[in-house]
Amino acid sequence: MTSRMVQLAQPKPNLLRFPDRRSVYWLDELPPERNGSTTKFELTPHWSQLCGRKRLHSGFEQSRSSPQWEVSVAALSAYPSNRVCSLALPRLPTAGWEYDRPLLASLSTAVQTAVASPRVCQLACPKRRQGLYSPHSSKTSLAPPHPAATSSRLQLLAIPKSVHPQYAQDRPVIWPVPGPVRKAVASERVQVLSQPNQRKALFHGYNPYTVTLAARSASASPRLQELCLPLPRKCKGK
Numbered sequence: 001m002t003s004r005m006v007q008l009a010q011p012k013p014n015l016l017r018f019p020d021r022r023s024v025y026w027l028d029e030l031p032p033e034r035n036g037s038t039t040k041f042e043l044t045p046h047w048s049q050l051c052g053r054k055r056l057h058s059g060f061e062q063s064r065s066s067p068q069w070e071v072s073v074a075a076l077s078a079y080p081s082n083r084v085c086s087l088a089l090p091r092l093p094t095a096g097w098e099y100d101r102p103l104l105a106s107l108s109t110a111v112q113t114a115v116a117s118p119r120v121c122q123l124a125c126p127k128r129r130q131g132l133y134s135p136h137s138s139k140t141s142l143a144p145p146h147p148a149a150t151s152s153r154l155q156l157l158a159i160p161k162s163v164h165p166q167y168a169q170d171r172p173v174i175w176p177v178p179g180p181v182r183k184a185v186a187s188e189r190v191q192v193l194s195q196p197n198q199r200k201a202l203f204h205g206y207n208p209y210t211v212t213l214a215a216r217s218a219s220a221s222p223r224l225q226e227l228c229l230p231l232p233r234k235c236k237g238k
Helices: 002-009 045-051 082-088 118-124 152-158 188-194 222-228
Strands: none
Touching: none
């Protein structure tokens, strides 16, 4: 009884202490204790195997005695042909090729010491116009002294484009419904036609690919034949 009480009175072990600290990885069992430094890096057997040099293949045959090959006597005394010499020359630029012009071209001494003539100074002055932005302009100068006469062609082109006589304006979104339409009563035939066509489902014996007898004996009307023809503008080249 005394030994049991002494065992229970012992404090719990501090797992955060350095010698008994658990690993950050999930381990089935605690790592073995070390006598020396715990910060020394140790390789696992697999890492040691990967660090080793790569071994030669079992079927490798060392046919070359040395990486330096001996040059034969014929190669040492060989003389290149004219074709080989022409191919060995670097490619020359075309006849019209010119070197890139520098960004800042150097000015000659004559250009730096040149003096503009009176005619050049006169041409360098801005052109004086009496217009809206001239301080010396007046109201009378705004109107041209002689109004230009327009030709009949210009007057014809100045006329705005008129609307086509058969052009229909957009129908308004909301329009009044006439009184007869409000008081109209659908006939029995209209009510019969308004009912959806009742068809059997596929699993009830309905075949959507069957053609009715009326469709087999139908003949196209002149209007349908007219609509089936291609447009005349697409048949001009044929």
